[in-house]
Amino acid sequence: MKKNTYQWFLLAAGVAVLMVYPLVLKLPFPRHLMIMIFLYATLGLAWNMIGGYAGQISLGHAVYFGTGAYTSTLLLMKLGVSPWAGMLVGGLLSIGLAFLIGYPCFKLAGHYFAIATIAIGEIAQHWMLNWDWAGAAVGLTLPILPESLINLQFHTTKLPYYYIALAIFALTILVTYAIDRSKLGYYFKAIKGDLEAARSLGINVARYKFYALALSAFFTSICGSFYAQYVLFIDPDSVFPLMLSIIPCLIATLGGVGTVWGPIIGAYILIPISEFTRIHFGGGGKGTDLIIYGFLIMIISIYQPFGVIGLTKRFRKKEQP
Amino acid sequence: MALLEVKNLTKDFGGLRANDQINLKVEEGEIVGLIGPNGAGKTTLFNCIAGFYPPSAGEVWFKGENITALPANLICQRGIARTFQLVRVFKDMTVLDNVMVAAFNRTNKASSAQKKALEVLDFCGLVTKKNMLAGGLTIADKKRLEFAKALATAPSLLMLDEAMAGLNQTETAEAVELIKKVRASGITIFLVEHVMEVVMPISHRVVVLNYGRKIAEDIPEKIIQNEEVIKAYLGEKYHAARRRY
16 A cells, blocks of 8 residues: 555646656757657557567657658648547557558567568558658648647647647657556467467467557557657658668667556667767767767676666565565 | 267378377366376377467367367367466466456456456465466476466357476475366366376376377276386386386
């Protein structure tokens, strides 16, 4: 009981800090940094649903991110549809894509699945680079609309973006938490643990893998739409690159796969590193953050394969033998 | 009508005929033992019944329904649970979570799955270890957990693939008690076992396989006197085992 109250207190304190943060720090950079952390933490959480819980390592998640970004942008540009509706359509489209990709790829086990998803990510990027109607390699510059929540565009301040990103982040945490506690979560973990055993316990493995991928794709896609509205320019190199598929995986792995808080911790460690090295080294230091990531992942996988979350558990165990 | 009926089941792996025209019936409430030398096709038969391999020919009927070549998950939902010879517990999950996965076979609610899982763990004597990671259990407890998982799916037929292999005498005796308790609760049992001291006393009928063929099927008292069975399997081994105790 006491531990429970303590956890609720921590959670409430965390929420309060995040709500007040942009009101105290008014410069664009601290706000931008947090928005990026929210965005990548959400991507990490989304990836965690399929990669962490269900153990199917997807390295093609940029496909869903790009689908979200391009769907909301194209709907806005060509048909004048509100980005919020575009976000939803993009999410649904990504679920459809998840089915098309999952159907053949889920027949592959382990590393072969990962390789297939990389290939699909690359195909998608090259497709978009050559698709003239969708801007091809030049990309799409979003039309500048009047500032409003409905248009999801704000030009004078990052404050609304901050709260929108926070809301998406919070929603993803809630969904992950619900998965963790429900039949879905148990089935995902069983599939990760042992396919044959899962089957023998009445689990329709193909169906539950698809559920995991669909949920994951949906939230990844929402991040894509948000990114497009935030940056107001998208091209295949910014929303379909392989790196965008790998970073959510790194974030989740560093923090701790298959847990609610792992990807969040991962994002809070990796994204500041990424943003600050970008500031220090500028364009010439491209990839510095990835070198540091790689190093951290090596350390983590040698000393604590369950990620930073596993580390905290280990300390807690020492406290109470 | 028999609970489980296997008709002319044949399974080929390339040129190897692992099961050849096997016929057998398991009646409701029975304990049926399946024995035979290594490589006789016992596990293959289990896999064919439980939906892990599609049979090359023949049929499997369960509760009057043809379940031949249905996928394993659907067969489990229809009420056949099986354990694996080499235990397949989810080693990174706790004992309780392992059994909860199985209990979700009959419910969508986490709270009722947990309740069912705790009942089963209590029944199997694992409740004190419910928060341990399954990977950290002893082999005897892993076998027990494997058993608990199968039970938690609420089956009407439980198929045990060498549930006693690798256990010492005390553990084996405990496992036998557990099997009797399960059967008393109304679950039919079909088991593969090499430990004759287990199979013979508890089975109502014993089926013997050799080179993929059924060579005998009878009550245990007759099986141990069956010339062909002694020659193929029991012979030295059974007497040797008897001498040990």
